[in-house]
Amino acid sequence: MEHVADSFERLLEAWRGQKGNVIPLLQKTQKLRGFLSNEDMARIARVTGKSPAEIYGVATFYAQFRFQPPGRHTMKVCHGTACHVNGADSLDTTLKMELGIETGQTTADGEYSLEKVACLGCCSLAPVVMLDSEVHGRLTGDKLKKVLRKGKS
Amino acid sequence: MSAVTELVVGLGSCGIAAGARQVHEALLAELAARGLKVPVTSTGCIGACHREPLVEVRTAGGRFLYGDLDAGKARQLVEAHVVGGSPVQELLIPEDYPYLARQRKIVLANCGVIDPESLEDYLAAEGYQALRKVLTSLTPEQVIAEVQTSGLRGRGGAGFSTGLKWSLARSSRPGKRYLVCNADEGDPGAFMDRSLLESDPHAVLEGMAIAAYAIGADEAYMYVRAEYPLAIKRLEIAIQQAKQKKLLGTRIMGSDFSFEIHVKEGAGAFVCGEETALMSSIEGKRGMPTLRPPFPAERGLWGAPTNINNVETYGNVPYILRRGGAEYAKLGTAKSKGTKVFALAGKIKHGGMIEVPMGITLREVIFGVGGGIAGDKKFKAVQLGGPSGGCIPESLLEVQVDYDSLTATGAIMGSGGMVVMDESTCMVDVARYFLSFTQSESCGKCTFCRIGTKRMLETLERICGGQGRMSDIDLLQELALKVRLASLCGLGQTAPNPVLTTLRYFQEEYEEHIREKRCRAKQCRALIRYRVIPETCTGCLACAKACPTQAAVGERKKVHTIIQDKCIQCGLCFQACRFDAIEVLTGPEAAAVAPTDAGAAEGGAA
Ligand SMILES: Cc1cc2nc3c(=O)[nH]c(=O)nc-3n(C[C@H](O)[C@H](O)[C@H](O)COP(=O)(O)O)c2cc1C
Numbered sequence: 080m081e082h083v084a085d086s087f088e089r090l091l092e093a094w095r096g097q098k099g100n101v102i103p104l105l106q107k108t109q110k111l112r113g114f115l116s117n118e119d120m121a122r123i124a125r126v127t128g129k130s131p132a133e134i135y136g137v138a139t140f141y142a143q144f145r146f147q148p149p150g151r152h153t154m155k156v157c158h159g160t161a162c163h164v165n166g167a168d169s170l171d172t173t174l175k176m177e178l179g180i181e182t183g184q185t186t187a188d189g190e191y192s193l194e195k196v197a198c199l200g201c202c203s204l205a206p207v208v209m210l211d212s213e214v215h216g217r218l219t220g221d222k223l224k225k226v227l228r229k230g231k232s
Numbered sequence: 233m234s235a236v237t238e239l240v241v242g243l244g245s246c247g248i249a250a251g252a253r254q255v256h257e258a259l260l261a262e263l264a265a266r267g268l269k270v271p272v273t274s275t276g277c278i279g280a281c282h283r284e285p286l287v288e289v290r291t292a293g294g295r296f297l298y299g300d301l302d303a304g305k306a307r308q309l310v311e312a313h314v315v316g317g318s319p320v321q322e323l324l325i326p327e328d329y330p331y332l333a334r335q336r337k338i339v340l341a342n343c344g345v346i347d348p349e350s351l352e353d354y355l356a357a358e359g360y361q362a363l364r365k366v367l368t369s370l371t372p373e374q375v376i377a378e379v380q381t382s383g384l385r386g387r388g389g390a391g392f393s394t395g396l397k398w399s400l401a402r403s404s405r406p407g408k409r410y411l412v413c414n415a416d417e418g419d420p421g422a423f424m425d426r427s428l429l430e431s432d433p434h435a436v437l438e439g440m441a442i443a444a445y446a447i448g449a450d451e452a453y454m455y456v457r458a459e460y461p462l463a464i465k466r467l468e469i470a471i472q473q474a475k476q477k478k479l480l481g482t483r484i485m486g487s488d489f490s491f492e493i494h495v496k497e498g499a500g501a502f503v504c505g506e507e508t509a510l511m512s513s514i515e516g517k518r519g520m521p522t523l524r525p526p527f528p529a530e531r532g533l534w535g536a537p538t539n540i541n542n543v544e545t546y547g548n549v550p551y552i553l554r555r556g557g558a559e560y561a562k563l564g565t566a567k568s569k570g571t572k573v574f575a576l577a578g579k580i581k582h583g584g585m586i587e588v589p590m591g592i593t594l595r596e597v598i599f600g601v602g603g604g605i606a607g608d609k610k611f612k613a614v615q616l617g618g619p620s621g622g623c624i625p626e627s628l629l630e631v632q633v634d635y636d637s638l639t640a641t642g643a644i645m646g647s648g649g650m651v652v653m654d655e656s657t658c659m660v661d662v663a664r665y666f667l668s669f670t671q672s673e674s675c676g677k678c679t680f681c682r683i684g685t686k687r688m689l690e691t692l693e694r695i696c697g698g699q700g701r702m703s704d705i706d707l708l709q710e711l712a713l714k715v716r717l718a719s720l721c722g723l724g725q726t727a728p729n730p731v732l733t734t735l736r737y738f739q740e741e742y743e744e745h746i747r748e749k750r751c752r753a754k755q756c757r758a759l760i761r762y763r764v765i766p767e768t769c770t771g772c773l774a775c776a777k778a779c780p781t782q783a784a785v786g787e788r789k790k791v792h793t794i795i796q797d798k799c800i801q802c803g804l805c806f807q808a809c810r811f812d813a814i815e816v817l818t819g820p821e822a823a824a825v826a827p828t829d830a831g832a833a834e835g836g837a838a
Contacts, residue, residue, distance in 0.1 A: 098515075098534070099496075099514055099515050100516060101517075102496075102499055102513065102516050103496075103497075106458075106499065127516075137516065137517060141499035141500050141501050142499070142500035142501060143458055143498075143499040143500035159421050160421030160577070160618065161420075161421050161577035161583075163420075163662075163665050164578055164579065164651065164653055164662070165579075166807075169802050169803050169804055172780060172800070172802040172804065173780065173802075173804065196459065197418070197420050197500075197502065198423075199245075200245065200417070200422070200423030200426045200459070200460070201245060201246050201249050201423070202422075202575055202577030202583065202651070203282050203284070204246060204249055204250060204284070205577065205578075207249065212461070213249075214245065215249065216246075216249045216250060217250075219807055220804045220807060220808070221807075221808070
């Protein structure tokens with residue numbers, strides 16, 4: 080933990096005084112910690128010379144930022160146009176049933192977070208999901224279950 | 233047969249998602265096991281995304297493109313073609329493959345040909361020659377004149393004249409000015425900019441450097457979508473390489489011109505694709521659009537004059553400066569010059585990233601390049617321009633791809649998303665889909681955009697949910713007009729387009745939903761019922777295994793049934809059945825099997 084705290088301090092120092100540093104600081108903090116805590120946002124406010132309310136206002140504007148720790152794995156279901164017309168909704172149904180959670184939630188064991196994403200830009204492989212950083216395409220309910228099972232092992 | 237000199241693997245995002253890395257590894261392993269020294273290199277998007285993973289085999293005698301590969305086929309390729317010297321015919325994509333043969337590549341000329349992480353490759357493909365020519369022999373005014381002659385218009389959606397935009401920025405008040413590249417690419421169903429950045433990042437950087445010289449900027453920001461990690465990585469590599477070779481940075485190529493580029497990662501807000509919102513976001517604020525004028529050319533980033541263009545717009549610039557504006561203007565129509573890149577997707581047989589000359593008809597794109605509809609179903613509509621665009625019906629397929637003709641249909645050219653829809657796509661559901669997108673992406677500043685899109689969405693959900701009223705159609709028209717007129721930025725102004733175009737061309741589908749509770753595409757869950765066809769059911773239990781709610785039940789080798797009041801109409805049983813033994817009912821037939829108290833189920837089409 081100490082290590083992470085040190086990196087956070089270094090991050091703040093590296094960006095102190097730079098033009099347009101708010102969003103990069105929020106992004107890098109989230110990369111480091113997994114989410115944005117009130118304490119971290121307050122520190123970012125001090126370093127950037129803004130109020131905590133302003134920082135919170137910026138962070139909540141953007142879909143990327145999370146305010147709760149995510150699961151160990153993040154499953155993002157693509158809801159781009161091509162995925163929509165090729166059955167993204169039924170992938171959602173499968174995942175909700177398999178994981179027992181709704182979009183935006185994390186499983187009780189902290190294993191999976193389920194999210195939706197506007198478009199991953201892999202439209203020719205629709206419908207697709209992204210598990211952590213890997214895209215899986217041309218999915219059906221069955222194939223998706225296999226992806227999940229592989230992720231678990 | 234000449235010996236194989238190189239194997240090139242397409243490693244764009246789509247290729248990787250389809251398994252190109254495994255193919256890459258299999259090639260390396262097989263060559264190593266056989267003690268062969270043939271180099272295996274990588275390239276970006278080859279464009280034939282529907283045949284990914286793709287590998288090009290290069291020999292002194294020509295190039296052979298292989299598609300639909302996996303690790304096993306990759307080993308077969310090594311054995312037959314590299315060792316044996318004869319191409320594997322059944323895996324080969326023929327040279328006259330219509331998908332490839334009918335395109336005209338200017339922006340994408342290097343995509344899938346060069347290694348995007350190699351500056352040498354780009355240089356060998358005439359790279360940075362346009363910049364050299366500009367810095368050694370042209371004044372900024374001459375550069376702008378050349379771009380004006382080319383007739384290039386912005387590829388980000390609005391189609392504003394690029395030369396004119398540059399001249400406005402150039403003639404703005406003196407002092408510090410910025411250049412911005414819009415790589416936010418927020419339209420769902422669009423991936424042109426991502427592919428270009430992943431496949432030929434230097435071309436965009438070169439275009440930006442030329443633009444910066446023309447308007448007098450020394451600093452630029454590229455605002456790239458956060459979901460595009462590979463594009464960001466390759467851009468950063470390219471910027472590093474260019475700096476080392478003095479193609480970017482201070483005193484470029486020994487001239488007086490200095491130019492530096494920063495990459496900014498977006499944070500996931502569609503509205504940030506709008507230019508004023510994008511600049512607020514770069515400044516570290518909430519990405520809310522502001523009123524124009526002042527336009528960015530007068531007051532942009534941090535108050536300084538700023539020129540903002542789309543990725544593909546910059547991607548056209550090196551060609552224009554190399555070959556001349558007049559040469560470029562030979563392509564296209566009177567008012568729309570050059571080519572346009574499209575992301576062809578949806579129910580299309582051959583989808584992928586394509587580049588076609590302006591003036592080509594939609595029919596030629598969809599049926600010529602794209603090979604028509606997958607599964608040979610019936611074409612219904614093509615959606616252009618994403619949430620700001622519209623759906624064009626079959627009767628208008630002879631329309632030319634140019635800014636003005638497409639706008640006349642009620643759709644727009646847009647940034648290049650082209651999603652094809654067939655008879656199994658519900659047009660009311662498509663309108664609902666786009667409205668739910670714009671409604672959730674509205675920044676909330678303008679009342680009509682914030683609340684008007686919400687009311688429109690509720691109305692569409694009601695219709696898809698089987699609760700629609702005939703007066704809803706007029707209500708939608710009225711709201712559409714108000715949202716369009718009373719919104720500050722393009723998001724709200726164009727949000728009604730998907731509704732208006734589907735009402736214009738497919739009103740009968742709305743009416744069927746309302747009057748007959750019928751969804752002819754069988755997509756709206758509240759209006760459909762699944763039923764087992766007893767004569768065809770083999771009792772294999774596949775549907776029962778797939779069903780998430782234990783609605784599909786039965787014993788092995790006995791006819792199964794679907795318990796209607798447990799069924800959520802998710803369609804997984806239908807997908808799982810290999811004997812076509814499940815049918816989908818809609819309208820009165822669906823009502824006849826529905827449990828009596830269920831009425832129209834909650835949740836609508838979602
Ligand atoms: C809601 C909204 C989203 C937009 N998204 C994008 C985008 O993702 N990429 C883009 O290049 N332009 C987008 N635009 C258009 C930009 O505001 C701007 O017109 C464009 O970047 C100008 O570049 P161009 O002249 O080269 O097309 C969007 C506009 C609106 C209103």
